[in-house]
Amino acid sequence: MTNNTNTNHVDSFEKRKKKEEMKKQLISFALMIGFTIIAFIAVAADVMEPMFVVPLILILAVVQVAFQFYYFMHMKDKDHEMPATLMYGGVWAAALTLAGLILIVWW
Amino acid sequence: MSHDHSLNPETMPQEPEKATLEGRNKFYGLWFFLGGETVLFASFFGTYIALRNSTAGGPASTDLFGLGLVFAMTMILLTSSLTSVYAMYHMKNNDFKKMQLWLAITAFLGLSFLALEIYEFTHYIIDYGFTFRSSAFGSAFYTLVGFHGGHVTFGIAWLMALMVRNAKRGLNLYNAPKFYTFSLYWHFIDVVWVFIFTVVYLMGRVG
Numbered sequence: 001m002t003n004n005t006n007t008n009h010v011d012s013f014e015k016r017k018k019k020e021e022m023k024k025q026l027i028s029f030a031l032m033i034g035f036t037i038i039a040f041i042a043v044a045a046d047v048m049e050p051m052f053v054v055p056l057i058l059i060l061a062v063v064q065v066a067f068q069f070y071y072f073m074h075m076k077d078k079d080h081e082m083p084a085t086l087m088y089g090g091v092w093a094a095a096l097t098l099a100g101l102i103l104i105v106w107w
Numbered sequence: 108m109s110h111d112h113s114l115n116p117e118t119m120p121q122e123p124e125k126a127t128l129e130g131r132n133k134f135y136g137l138w139f140f141l142g143g144e145t146v147l148f149a150s151f152f153g154t155y156i157a158l159r160n161s162t163a164g165g166p167a168s169t170d171l172f173g174l175g176l177v178f179a180m181t182m183i184l185l186t187s188s189l190t191s192v193y194a195m196y197h198m199k200n201n202d203f204k205k206m207q208l209w210l211a212i213t214a215f216l217g218l219s220f221l222a223l224e225i226y227e228f229t230h231y232i233i234d235y236g237f238t239f240r241s242s243a244f245g246s247a248f249y250t251l252v253g254f255h256g257g258h259v260t261f262g263i264a265w266l267m268a269l270m271v272r273n274a275k276r277g278l279n280l281y282n283a284p285k286f287y288t289f290s291l292y293w294h295f296i297d298v299v300w301v302f303i304f305t306v307v308y309l310m311g312r313v314g
Binding site: 021026043050053060061069079082089090095097100105 | 121125134135138139141142143144145146148149150152153154156157158174178181182185188189192196199200291294295297298301302304305306309310312313314
């Protein structure tokens with residue numbers, strides 16, 4: 001009996017939490033689409049120096065990917081310390097690989 | 108007394124994908140795999156950046172790439188990332204039918220992306236004679252973009268196998284982690300594409 005009286009309350013709380021989460025994910029999606037459009041326009045407009053355009057679109061890509069990881073893939077949620085460690089480990093090795101390959105070519 | 112793990116609104120845990128040990132292992136295993144995939148794609152990106160100007164007299168990136176098609180492909184793949192988020196939302200609400208519907212939309216968008224990519228490659232090969240063997244740039248380009256396309260192809264096959272295999276079973280604690288790990292993989296494919304359209308196509312246009 002006691003258990004039953006609480007169920008509905010918990011359910012509606014959970015439902016609201018999921019709705020809230022979905023709203024955040026929709027906002028992330030809108031931002032990601034926005035970043036993509038900005039990046040394409042920056043290149044298509046052809047008015048900026050490559051010196052500025054390239055870092056700009058790279059930063060837009062990194063921010064967009066962060067949204068993908070933290071919101072779409074839930075890395076911001078609790079219980080994601082291990083996934084974050086694994087992912088940052090991968091990113092670290094990836095950065096070393098990129099740096100190494102670029103170094104031997106451009107130097 | 109039954110061993111039925113079917114979910115219903117009374118028994119459903121809040122996170123069905125991580126409610127069992129097996130589910131948690133799948134979850135961590137897939138993240139471990141994605142960490143490794145990051146390094147794999149970093150090698151391809153590094154190689155591409157290093158070789159993108161070695162055209163050996165063949166077509167260069169500025170001759171080949173058009174932004175319209177790439178923009179369409181990007182929008183399709185980004186949207187498919189959102190539709191798989193919707194699918195997981197319905198999974199957590201224990202609505203199997205709606206989950207299947209959004210997964211089907213995801214698969215359709217994935218196939219559309221793939222169709223455009225095949226069209227793109229055919230266009231390069233037939234109209235420009237730009238192949239894997241044309242130049243170091245060609246090899247690096249087809250390896251990087253082709254491997255991503257291969258990941259999309261595998262993802263669609265994985266998704267369809269999951270959908271067909273579980274069509275009559277409904278959602279339970281055994282298959283919820285399978286759908287969830289697929290969605291993580293699918294988001295990761297989108298992550299790689301974000302860098303591909305930026306580094307390969309947009310930077311290729313800038314020169």
